[in-house]
Amino acid sequence: xxxxxxxxxxxxxxxxxxxxxxxxxxxxxxxxxxxxxxxxxxxxxxxxxxxxxxxxxxxxxxxxxxxxxxxxxxxxxxxxxxxxxxxxxxxxxxxxxxxxxxxxxxxxxxxxxxxxxxxxxxxxxxxxxxxxxxxxxxxxxxxxxxxxxxxxxxx
Ligand SMILES: [Zn+2]
Numbered sequence: 001x002x003x004x005x006x007x008x009x010x011x012x013x014x015x016x017x018x019x020x021x022x023x024x025x026x027x028x029x030x031x032x033x034x035x036x037x038x039x040x041x042x043x044x045x046x047x048x049x050x051x052x053x054x055x056x057x058x059x060x061x062x063x064x065x066x067x068x069x070x071x072x073x074x075x076x077x078x079x080x081x082x083x084x085x086x087x088x089x090x091x092x093x094x095x096x097x098x099x100x101x102x103x104x105x106x107x108x109x110x111x112x113x114x115x116x117x118x119x120x121x122x123x124x125x126x127x128x129x130x131x132x133x134x135x136x137x138x139x140x141x142x143x144x145x146x147x148x149x150x151x152x153x154x155x
Contacts, residue, residue, distance in 0.1 A: 035150075085130070
């Protein structure tokens with residue numbers, strides 16, 4: 001697998017945490033088996049709070065940005081088709097304001113749709129996708145969103 005380290009791993013502080021196991025400095029294929037991709041901050045992180053304050057068109061544009069970013073970066077990383085996966089999405093915000101991880105679901109869902117677009121899984125239903133499992137990571141400036149995809153055995 002060819003892999004452009006700079007393209008996928010450079011985050012504001014130069015390291016990436018694997019959201020699946022929290023290894024710092026994870027390469028694309030983490031020791032835990034996860035494919036790890038730093039998405040950076042492609043747009044506003046869409047939370048359920050943000051959704052209440054913006055119109056439909058703005059929301060659709062933000063969703064498309066995250067979805068396309070996940071699609072393009074998964075393709076560029078040449079992640080193969082996998083029968084079933086566990087998806088982790090970690091949001092590293094710029095400050096320590098209280099947040100709950102579930103609130104980032106609109107962003108995480110857009111990213112999962114991008115994973116489907118990239119052909120890694122055929123559908124994000126429960127036969128193919130466990131998650132997105134969402135977490136809030138350490139503070140980063142600018143903010144960062146990191147994705148981990150782990151091959152899974154699903155019943
Ligand atoms: Zn890991």
